[in-house]
Amino acid sequence: MPGGALVPGASGLAVAMLVGAAFIAPAAAVVPAPQPLWNAAQDPVLLLMIFGTAMFASVIPYSAELMALRNLPQQVFSVLMSMEPAIAAIAGWALLNQETGPIRWVAICLLMTASVGITLTTAQSGSSKQQDEGEEPVPVPLPE
Incomplete structure (x- = not known):
């Protein structure tokens, strides 16, 4: 079964977001803040910012x-997922003027290299294994 195919559509994501909100809401109500949570719920600009951030x-x-x-x-x-740290570092630099530093760039490059390396070695060993067994590769059907 392809990844992400366990729950059809975006309903699994919706349930995960609701569960996450259910776990964080009690903590948000208890943690002391400069403004109580119920006061923030009455500010439409703040609610719009909260909704925008969530989206x-x-x-x-x-x-x-x-x-x-x-x-x-x-x-x-x-x-593509291994490239996310590099994209986040570039966005942080461009949008927030954050410095990433050479050690972090080396770590990001090593992460992407490891991902490409494991992908290439897995693909090569998988294709030779199928040829050795005489099996044809089975295409994964795309969802409709």
């Missing part, structure tokens, strides 16, 4: 990853 930081990226996981080969998806 742009969680729902949209996770939905895109889920669609990619279902439609791309697993090897391609894993390499």
Whole structure:
């Protein structure tokens, strides 16, 4: 079964987000803050910012990853996922003026190299194994 195919559509993601919110909401109500949670719920600008952050930081990226996981080969998806730290570092530098530092760039490059390496070695060993056994590779059907 391809990754992400256990629950059809985005309902699995919706349930995961609700479970996450159910776990964090009690902590948000108990943790002392400059303004109580119920006062923040009465500020429409703050509610809009909270909703926007939830959409742009969680729902949209996770939905895109889920669609990619279902439609791309697993090897391609894993390499693309290993590029996320580099994209985040570049976005942090460009948007927030954050310094990443040479050690972090080396770590990011090693992570991407390891991902590409394991993908290539797995693909080569898998294809030679199928040829040795005389089996034809079975294509994974795409969801409709």
